[in-house]
Amino acid sequence: QSALTQPASVSGSPGQSITISCTGTSSDVGGYNYVSWYQQHPGRAPKLIIYDVTHRPSGVSNRFSGSKSGNTASLTISGLQAEDEADYYCDSCTRSSTVVFGGGTKVTVL
Amino acid sequence: QVQLQESGPGLVKPSQTLSLTCTVSGASISDSGYYWTWIRQHPGEGLEWIGYIYYSGSTYYNPSLKSRVIILVDTSKHQFFLRLSSVTAADTANYYCARVVPAPIPYYFDYWGQGILVTVSS
Numbered sequence: 499q500s501a502l503t504q505p506a507s508v509s510g511s512p513g514q515s516i517t518i519s520c521t522g523t524s525s526d527v528g529g530y531n532y533v534s535w536y537q538q539h540p541g542r543a544p545k546l547i548i549y550d551v552t553h554r555p556s557g558v559s560n561r562f563s564g565s566k567s568g569n570t571a572s573l574t575i576s577g578l579q580a581e582d583e584a585d586y587y588c589d590s591c592t593r594s595s596t597v598v599f600g601g602g603t604k605v606t607v608l
Numbered sequence: 609q610v611q612l613q614e615s616g617p618g619l620v621k622p623s624q625t626l627s628l629t630c631t632v633s634g635a636s637i638s639d640s641g642y643y644w645t646w647i648r649q650h651p652g653e654g655l656e657w658i659g660y661i662y663y664s665g666s667t668y669y670n671p672s673l674k675s676r677v678i679i680l681v682d683t684s685k686h687q688f689f690l691r692l693s694s695v696t697a698a699d700t701a702n703y704y705c706a707r708v709v710p711a712p713i714p715y716y717f718d719y720w721g722q723g724i725l726v727t728v729s730s
Binding site: 499501530532534536543544545546549550555587589590591594595596597598599600601602 | 653654655657669670671672704709714716717718720721
């Protein structure tokens, strides 16, 4: 199984909105509404921020939102804040009941 | 609050078997529907799913690692385990255990351990 494709880096100024894409195939992202997103700060474990494409776990800021179109899922961070500077990963289930991650995107707040 | 804690040797020699334990507290490994997983992250790189296990013992593995991986569970000890055989330097990574939310397809992870760095070197 091939990793999902994410841009290596995305940047934005405080207050702006940024979007991170996660592209797969019809066998994973495009085949199911089962995409999740994780935020990882340096030296820390990843934290779940979006699941089932659009759902936020309790306690996660509503500045994080998810969407999907075809084989590409997206994470949007609105009202960018300094604390949002981190690595972000998407994942999806696959047709063979396995899990595949994206390569990760480094978000920089300018 | 669900907590997971990885433990095991931080240094493994090439060709040997990497063995890690994940101890779960605040929840039962037998909780209906939840799977339990291992994920690794090579230094400075992205996340790689290794595999997951259900309390009954059913397992699913990453095809790229399947020939070398075994994941086991001991519900009485609230623990699950990773065994990765014939390791090389390419298996040097931070290894995480996590809980997998089940419904309707297990694919996302709501609680994570802090991770344990395992270095493969002679």
